[in-house]
Amino acid sequence: MPRPTADQIRAKIRAALVQEVAEKGIGSVAMGSVAKRAGVSPGTIYLHFENKDDLLQKIYLKLKAEFHATIVAPKDETDSAVMIRQMWNNMFDFVAKDPFGFLFLEAGSLSQILTEEQSRQIAHMPLEIAALLQRVIDDGTLADLPVSTVIVMLVAPAMHLARHRLLQGNTITQDELDRTFERVWLSITA
Template identity: 35%
Template sequence: MARHKSGDKPKDIRKATIEEVAHIGSTAISVNKIAARAGLSVGTIYRYHRSKDDLLFAVFLDVKRDIHSTMMEAAAEHRIAASRLRAMWFALVDYGFRLPKDFQFVELMNSETRIQFSGNEKLRQIQAEVLAEIQQGVDDGTLVDVNVRTIETVLASPAITLARRVALGRQGIESDEVERIFSLVWRGIALSERPPPKE
């Protein structure tokens, strides 16, 4: 097997881990398969990560941070809660369209129960920031007054479905369709049926 002599090994490891999980799922992967896909030795992987679970969690957290940063940067361009939430939703969809394997990786890993995932402070902070944005929408009368986790589920599920369609190779999702889906979702969570402005 040819091995990389130089380059960005953490980036190569991340990419190989995402591709391997997207290809066969996280339970069937091995460090050997990831190393082979990355063109690195198994020893190199273990220089960066103590175990397979440590590797999976590190990549999971890294991708979650990327998605979260993308959403929060989009929100920061807007003042009112409705427009912030709209921007976050479209940023999430766009991330899934641009990097479908990364998105698929996070979804596969989210579906598994792992103690280190549920108890991680960084993941809790990411979750808290998203929920705070939704809570702001409830507090200012933009959104219906229900549990913010319920609203998060209603918002996230269609975005995840759209990204999954891209990840599975079903191309052809038009921007008009994405807009229509957002409008339908918005009607389910907002006090006003009128979608928020793009600002």
């Protein structure tokens, strides 16, 4: 059997950490538990990460970048309604593929695990999403609401459905997504 590559080992560590945080919370993360879940020795984790904070920060930053890229992928779409729906569907594609990752991002942002420098590195992400939503408000597609309100109205169902999927072990059906989006859409359109 071939030896796992460094990337494969990091992927196992990432998956283990994300599941640990989603199930137990960031404050309960222990390197030994992550190692056991990943099927590696604790020393192996230290070959890839300096310490627990470095592990949390690097995985958070990578997941955050992946999530952001997924959300803003349709930013060049000229039809505002289509762009918002694609952003929504992309968000749920991410949630469906990695519900633990989505919950890890939520826990990480609430726990403020990043250094000031790391926070500056990703500060453009929410601003870019806010600018896209403001563009859609300005063109009259969305109601003249504060962007922060629109964000909450779009993201809260994703958080709820991700938690539901984890707790119930159910998948999110396309019908459920479509019905939920239509309800959210009614509440935010002009």
